[in-house]
Amino acid sequence: MEKYTEGMNFASNVVYEYGEPLSANKLQKLTYKHLRENIGLLSQMSCNVARQVSGAYKSLQEQIEKGKAEWKQIEFEPTNIKFSYRRDYKINQEKLSITTLDGRKEYEIINYSYAKQYFSDEWKYLASELVEHRDGEYYFHLSCEREVEEKPMEEASNFMGIDVGINYLAVCTTTDKNQAFFGKGMAKDLRKTYKKMRERLKTKGTFSALKRLKALSGKEKRLMKQHNHKVSKEIVEYAKEQNVDVIGMEDLTNIRDNTEVRKRDRYCHESWSFKQLQKYIEYKAKERGIRVKYVDPEDTSKTCSRCGHINRNNRRGLDFKCQSCGYELHADLNGARNIEHRVKDFRHDLESQGSCQPPDVDANETTSA
Numbered sequence: 111m112e113k114y115t116e117g118m119n120f121a122s123n124v125v126y127e128y129g130e131p132l133s134a135n136k137l138q139k140l141t142y143k144h145l146r147e148n149i150g151l152l153s154q155m156s157c158n159v160a161r162q163v164s165g166a167y168k169s170l171q172e173q174i175e176k177g178k179a180e181w182k183q184i185e186f187e188p189t190n191i192k193f194s195y196r197r198d199y200k201i202n203q204e205k206l207s208i209t210t211l212d213g214r215k216e217y218e219i220i221n222y223s224y225a226k227q228y229f230s231d232e233w234k235y236l237a238s239e240l241v242e243h244r245d246g247e248y249y250f251h252l253s254c255e256r257e258v259e260e261k262p263m264e265e266a267s268n269f270m271g272i273d274v275g276i277n278y279l280a281v282c283t284t285t286d287k288n289q290a291f292f293g294k295g296m297a298k299d300l301r302k303t304y305k306k307m308r309e310r311l312k313t314k315g316t317f318s319a320l321k322r323l324k325a326l327s328g329k330e331k332r333l334m335k336q337h338n339h340k341v342s343k344e345i346v347e348y349a350k351e352q353n354v355d356v357i358g359m360e361d362l363t364n365i366r367d368n369t370e371v372r373k374r375d376r377y378c379h380e381s382w383s384f385k386q387l388q389k390y391i392e393y394k395a396k397e398r399g400i401r402v403k404y405v406d407p408e409d410t411s412k413t414c415s416r417c418g419h420i421n422r423n424n425r426r427g428l429d430f431k432c433q434s435c436g437y438e439l440h441a442d443l444n445g446a447r448n449i450e451h452r453v454k455d456f457r458h459d460l461e462s463q464g465s466c467q468p469p470d471v472d473a474n475e476t477t478s479a
């Protein structure tokens with residue numbers, strides 16, 4: 111890994127000096143000889159280095175175009191290394207074998223009884239990474255994908271709207287008006303606990319306090335991630351029980367961190383955790399053959415899910431009361447109902463346009479685990 115990183119940093123310097131991103135091919139031509147002869151990397155590793163470094167500078171360039179970064183030399187740390195399937199890693203029975211500078215090495219796969227579900231013919235293996243974890247141990251992250259059958263949009267009849275938020279991580283409601291609430295207070299409690307700890311450390315203001323502050327935010331993120339994994343699993347189980355064909359969620363891409371979410375829920379909660387939960391729901395749903403569709407989030411919390419009246423005053427904290435028709439229900443459930451309506455409308459629009467083809471090119475989509 112150290113040699114590999116040395117190679118990465120060499121290639122990184124080449125791109126930096128060149129002054130703009132280079133394609134993987136071009137970079138490979140410029141670095142291959144040095145990587146092989148002077149650093150001692152194997153042929154495949156040298157190709158991976160060029161591809162990975164080229165990709166990193168392309169992302170940097172995108173950040174620069176958005177005004178979020180400046181041209182700089184990217185430094186790589188010896189914390190991860192990429193392997194290509196068949197070329198430099200293989201799975202044999204219960205063992206993983208990887209190519210190293212000291213030849214081929216085999217390792218037992220931990221927790222094989224769990225992992226073996228991914229070792230059937232339907233799964234394809236992708237480039238995978240060896241990663242140094244926080245505990246100092248090295249783990250191989252095997253990436254795999256398989257084709258899943260998704261029911262075509264025109265055959266969809268049962269929809270589920272999911273509203274993600276701070277009071278409940280998620281509120282779900284189906285076309286048949288079955289509903290479920292998940293993760294009550296989980297995000298809020300986590301926030302509260304860590305907010306207190308953060309405030310204490312901030313008033314201290316010492317160097318070690320600041321260091322602990324940083325560690326704390328990492329820990330909070332990891333706990334949130336665990337919650338999101340658990341809840342997304344439960345939600346998809348529920349969707350499966352309810353025979354849901356399509357899950358609808360709000361498209362939060364334009365919701366910026368903090369500010370707009372704070373308005374939305376009156377709590378400082380970063381939108382990354384909402385987006386993360388949605389992403390987990392999405393891939394777990396796709397694995398089970400449930401389609402996912404993102405809808406316009408505008409006014410979902412202010413619109414009456416019964417009569418469609420839009421009014422800022424419809425919502426008071428957790429209570430929704432329509433100023434026009436008097437309909438009352440839990441505010442997040444009202445939001446979820448509106449999301450369900452929007453995804454159902456989307457399908458009806460397709461039908462009325464005479465074309466009910468799914469928006470994606472192909473009904474079979476790829477999912478990764």
Ligand SMILES: [Zn+2]
Pocket residue numbers: 414415416417418419432433434435436437
């Ligand atoms: Zn109403």
